[in-house]
Amino acid sequence: MLPRSLLLSIGGVLILLIVDQCNGKRKWDYEPLSIETYSTDESMLKIEAKVDRVGRGEYAISANIEFKYTPDENTMVQASAYRSSSGEENDYKIIPLSIPKQPYSEFMNNHYKDVVIPNLGGCSNLIKFEDKFVPPWPQNTYVLDKCVANSDGFPDIVPEGYYKVNFTMMNPVDWGFILIVKISTKLV
Ligand SMILES: *[C@@H]1O[C@H](CO)[C@@H](O)[C@H](O)[C@H]1NC(C)=O
Numbered sequence: 001m002l003p004r005s006l007l008l009s010i011g012g013v014l015i016l017l018i019v020d021q022c023n024g025k026r027k028w029d030y031e032p033l034s035i036e037t038y039s040t041d042e043s044m045l046k047i048e049a050k051v052d053r054v055g056r057g058e059y060a061i062s063a064n065i066e067f068k069y070t071p072d073e074n075t076m077v078q079a080s081a082y083r084s085s086s087g088e089e090n091d092y093k094i095i096p097l098s099i100p101k102q103p104y105s106e107f108m109n110n111h112y113k114d115v116v117i118p119n120l121g122g123c124s125n126l127i128k129f130e131d132k133f134v135p136p137w138p139q140n141t142y143v144l145d146k147c148v149a150n151s152d153g154f155p156d157i158v159p160e161g162y163y164k165v166n167f168t169m170m171n172p173v174d175w176g177f178i179l180i181v182k183i184s185t186k187l188v
Contacts, residue, residue, distance in 0.1 A: 033182055048062075071104045076171060077111075118152035
């Protein structure tokens, strides 16, 4: 028989766990494993990115994006996401978490405003706005300096596994990146 006080403290820990499940904090950790970039015309857009280790078990993304063109009404944005439970290349399956192909102005007023600005606004010179995006997107060299996204705009619960995201901007140059992150469940 376990002593009553021990049972009470186990009960307490369980209650804390359950309370924690309810307060809308994210229940997962992520570790970026790799980022690969591509561009069909570096005279219009040049992108370089890397994953840096910034501490024990802490990784951050740094990038340099030279925007030497102005996206227009033909510029489209698309992102596809894949999940693999093993991390094996041939195990990735497409998942619904994605950005359907859409005009970049639509992307700016939704995903960019709700996810990119809160997560990357503080570690980069990416443009920020509050109400509505007013084109044009300024030509500039955008720098992401050791960004650790704080996960605003992501679900509280994400199944463990390896996730691959392919983000693309199309017309007049096609460019983007393929990011692989490992998601694990947080141990309180
Ligand atoms: C990434 O997406 C672009 C545009 O849809 C596509 O052309 C490219 O093949 C994709 N790359 C990978 C590795 O999935």
